[in-house]
Amino acid sequence: MRLLRTLQLQLRSQLARPATTLAICLMGLLGGCAAALVIVLFRFAIEHGGYLVGNSTQWQQPMSDVSRFVIPLVAVAIIYLLFKLTGFKRIRLGIPYVIHRMKQHYGILPWRSTLNQFFGGIIALIAGFSVGREGPAVHLGAASATWLGYHVDAPKNSIRTLAACGIAAAIAASFNTPLAAMVLVMEVVLREYKVHIFIPVMLAAVAGSLITEQIFGPTTEFAMLIPVNIEPATLPSVVLFGLLLGVIGVVFKALMLDVLKTVQPIALSTRLLFAGLITAILALLIPSSHGPGLSAIAQVAMSHPAMSVIFTLLFAKTVAAAVALGMGVPGGLIGSVFGIGAISAALFVSLLSPLHWMPVDSFDTFILLGMAGMLAASIHAPLAALLAIVELSGSIEVVIPAMLVIVPAYLVSNQLFRSKSIFIAQLELQDLPYQIAPVTIALQKTGVEAVMEREFKLLLDPTQEELLDALETAQAQSVVVMTVNENNQPEYRMVSYDIAAAYGENPSLNYLPLQGLRITATLSEVYDILSPQRRGAVYIYDQDSNDPLALVTWETVRKALQRELA
Template sequence: MAPLLRQQLRKQLAMPTTTIAICLLGLAGGVLAALMIAGFRFAIEYGAHLIGNDTYWQEPLPTTLRFTIPIAAALLIYGIFRLSGSRYVRMGIPYVIHRMKQHYGMLPWRSTVNQFFGGIIALIAGYSVGREGPAVHLGAAASTWLGFHVDAPKNALRTLAACGIAAAIAASFNTPLAAMVLVMEVVLREYKVHVFIPVMLSAVAGSLITEEIFGVASELAMLSAQDIPTTQLPWVVILGVVLGVVGVIFKKLMLDVMDTVKDMSLLTRLLFAGIITASLAVIIPTSLGPGLTAIEQVINHQGEMSLLTTLLLAKLFAAAIALGMGIPGGLIGAVFGIGAIIAAVFVGAVDVLGIQQALSFDSFILLGMAGILAACIHAPMAALLAIVELSRSVEIIIPAMLVIVPAYLISSQLFKSKSIFIAQLELQDLPYQLAPVHVALQKTGVENVMETDFKLLLEPTQNELVDSLESAQAKTVIVMSVDEDNQPLYRLVSYDITAGDSPSLSYTPIKGLRITSTLAEVYDEIGQQRRGAVYIYESNGEHPCGIVTWETVRKALQRELA
């Protein structure tokens, strides 16, 4: 990219507003993320074919394979993690939330490699995890990689990460609305128009790409939502209460597993997950497979209460073990399957009691998925839109609201349970919160506000400095000198107002920041003193191209917080 074009693009991206530049770049990042997810999905399907699992866990494999595949997969995942040389093995949605808050969404390449190959192996091997966790991680990594290579400022990288996540989720499930809301409600945890517009574009791109490659069929095409009579709505609310309670139990089980094994070696944890999953697969073949495959099992065994109850216990345990012990997969797909089984058991129990006309099986399965998701991740709007889009049905909206509200309130208020992602971050000691000052200042790149009309002097005399200050008027005056290691030193020069009538000068050392930095980084340098400045440089620290003073930061902060 030509230097002038890159500079113009970077300056537009530094603005905390919706610009054509961020929309186009977000769209490009979304396309890249969607293509990566398409490759991810193809690899899973091809891997399933290689191990002879063409029905994708709908028909049980031979007992020997059911036992050996999860254990072999655990060893393969460990080998990949070790080859990547990662010091810490952290992946998935909680880790992405942490990186969004602390590192503008930029993800280490090693963790991305681990997530890509580890997620493929885990899903092929039948672990009870979802593919949305890897999708979020890979989407953010792909989009920020593009932003990094066009030298985008860090505030834009954060937006690009959000775009990549939205495109990846849309490409995984063909749910663009739910993808947008999930990004805002779960990952960013804020709604901003200047982020929402490019995220919307990238979600559309992800959805269109997945339709072109995989077709327009919904993941839940086998379910047909029907109108639920008003007389059955109390049962919807009761189901919401049940889902809230089970959601809390599942979170507690998974977090207890994480806490128990956190001091174990990586190999031990993965082997334990493999052996337990393999043992369950021998006893209960239907326990294998990601969450959405459990829905097909529910449909195939409708009304078989003993089998469904056994499957529910197996899936609760298998998902908690796999996710708690570090198998690289997602939680949302896993709880979707659990919610569907709970709803199937609930409908069967009500039908056995005979105190209500037969409940709509398909509709209640969808409601079970919506309620358990809201109870676990505390994102009611994302849960609602996900079910509406997956079912392609508007009739489900009102019942879904009635099941989501009690499930969410039971989890968050009655049991004081946190979102599973937040609880995971706290257990791993990963910070996910920022002071309001930093949140506000992260949105603006320094290139948008820096002063370029400053005066730079090389080791001037006292008289030259006084003359420069008098003639500079409102310009900032900076003095450059060289230290004993021949490194440049920069100081901000001003009149010392405490010196009385004598023309005494005040020298304030200033540090340099890369032009892709944000005002939050400027605040970190000079916020404690509430004065001074930093100089901005292009690709090295020798040639300042701009100055950001404390006054500039203060005005930007007032503008944002207003």
């Protein structure tokens, strides 16, 4: 036991530093493995759950009208009961919520929301709602990795890094796209690039991809798409398609956000009921609209439907996804966006093929381009969109046409329509803060254990003479006095000479009260306590708040901030 405790203390000490240490790489790898295994379980549950509702082919086989109508309604009833059992009153799930928790709570997620995301996501995907599995994957990946960090008593700065590792591993395990996974973490969730975070995130993404390859095989769900080289003469059509995708992305975002805004005052039970009812009616009227977001890709790629069918499917999928996501069905947005992008591509090719503006064999390539452009227009992550399509297709030939789709789609959404990333817009509508001051961002990266002052003098209710003697002999050490208040609780104060007063036989002294912080805290928490006075210190403890181990002074925080911002 003593050896394990010693190893734990050494691990915690290394994790407190904002550096690419062996400790954070090892923890990132372990966190990635934990997240990937949870996602494997999640995927198995979805696949085998399909058999329970008579669906084993991604909603491609015929089903009775009764089944298509009843399944979504039963699903929302089960999801509502699940939320009631866990005491869940507000829908706080998926990527937007994880972004909020990363900024405000170091990526630590409540266990209730994690349970709801796991089981609710499985039910929603089995029931055929037009959602994706990457939203639950991001949530579950962050929760799995931070759970590991919490149980090894890791500092909060490293827990945030572990959350990023879990997210990368979860996305890689969901789609077998490790490169896109780690870029998505940096571009969408963290919104920053730091080497000491990037390296463990890379390891976690590799772990997630390797684990899913061993269990589900190396191929992706888009193996049926066979891209071909786009001829230079076709590239103007590619740019035109990107402009169109930018408009479609803006329309989809506006529709989904309008639904979200409209239903916010409505009770959770009513919202879920309407989501189930609208999905059931659409499945009854347009059976091809039934199924998760990615099922649309298989429909258009394998059956090559007529133009009228494609247009109807685009309308149905857009409405179904906006309603399900806006009303709080626990699923992801990226899968839905991929599906809408693929249908848009099929419609675009059907419109231009009679004009002989593109080769007949470019259909699969345009489906991939539609997915990339729609993703860039919706979440404003152009690099992640590009890498995702390259990895999903396994083809380097799509790089140039994908760039020519992504750039106009992004510019139309971001510049022409001034439309925000859909995740940021969701956060603002739900009043979930996601922006923090640069000072806070800089100081969150360092744990107090990396900079705390272990050598100090602690005096227990000293006399005036004892206190003056301690100050005389302290040299560079701080002097702390402990007294007991009227409630028999210890109070700590840091003592120093009052340099504004003249020294005499009885020199004036300054007494600054000290607050305690646990050793897993970051310098950001120290800054929050000391910044109003711009002086003083906090004391650091491990398990017992009445057992000070070290001090962190304002001067230490100031120097650390200068280093980070330099």
